[in-house]
Amino acid sequence: xxxxxxxxxxxxxxxxxxxxxxxxxxxxxxxxxxxxxxxxxxxxxxxxxxxxxxxxxxxxxxxxxxxxxxxxxxxxxxxxxxxxxxxxxxxxxxxxxxxxxxxxxxxxxxxxxxxxxxxxxxxxxxxxxxxxxxxx
Amino acid sequence: xxxxxxxxxxxxxxxxxxxxxxxxxxxxxxxxxxxxxxxxxxxxxxxxxxxxxxxxxxxxxxxxxxxxxxxxxxxxxxxxxxxxxxxxxxxxxxxxxxxxxxxxxxxxxxxxxxxx
Numbered sequence: 641x642x643x644x645x646x647x648x649x650x651x652x653x654x655x656x657x658x659x660x661x662x663x664x665x666x667x668x669x670x671x672x673x674x675x676x677x678x679x680x681x682x683x684x685x686x687x688x689x690x691x692x693x694x695x696x697x698x699x700x701x702x703x704x705x706x707x708x709x710x711x712x713x714x715x716x717x718x719x720x721x722x723x724x725x726x727x728x729x730x731x732x733x734x735x736x737x738x739x740x741x742x743x744x745x746x747x748x749x750x751x752x753x754x755x756x757x758x759x760x761x762x763x764x765x766x767x768x769x770x771x772x773x774x775x776x
Numbered sequence: 777x778x779x780x781x782x783x784x785x786x787x788x789x790x791x792x793x794x795x796x797x798x799x800x801x802x803x804x805x806x807x808x809x810x811x812x813x814x815x816x817x818x819x820x821x822x823x824x825x826x827x828x829x830x831x832x833x834x835x836x837x838x839x840x841x842x843x844x845x846x847x848x849x850x851x852x853x854x855x856x857x858x859x860x861x862x863x864x865x866x867x868x869x870x871x872x873x874x875x876x877x878x879x880x881x882x883x884x885x886x887x888x889x890x891x892x
Contacts, residue, residue: 664843685864690860713827764858
């Protein structure tokens, strides 16, 4: 499966949640699972999410920007409980933008950096994120 | 912060209950996944949706970066994804490798998953 943003001159990768809410600041193309409606079982109990990413050297990113590659967005859209980013993190102090960084809840103060690694080309970077949604 | 009452040797104690946690495993290529963190306290309440793809934020944005800032024209950027699936780890089972191995005690012997 390949995901890519495509924006030649027609700004095709602009998301508009409604006709009056057009996200002209972002360029985005994402896959969501159809059964994952926001209140389903995939965010209950103890679940492990697996995913792998690899650079597409024919479509390099512009690392002066911040990119979100994988994230869980809460059902009320108020936060991302975890997020895999690369590039130059807004409001941050990114020493090497060519890094994969996995953060915890972005509304935490401070935001936790759970893991980071160099975004080496030519290999798949495999992640498993074990999520214990049970709050005792 | 959630507290439990626990009784020990006739005395009552307040103990901090485990709140929602996140643990990260990582590997490259065909290597088995290796834990990079403990199960770390991280507020993952609120359910929601998983997103996989490329969300490019602007530079020089204002207070609402969804509707301000700069994006160049002629963008042709991409990331390759693979191996996306979610498994039930309620029994402490986390798949670390496609090969079931007795050496990795937390690996899942029988994998039931849908993956892309």
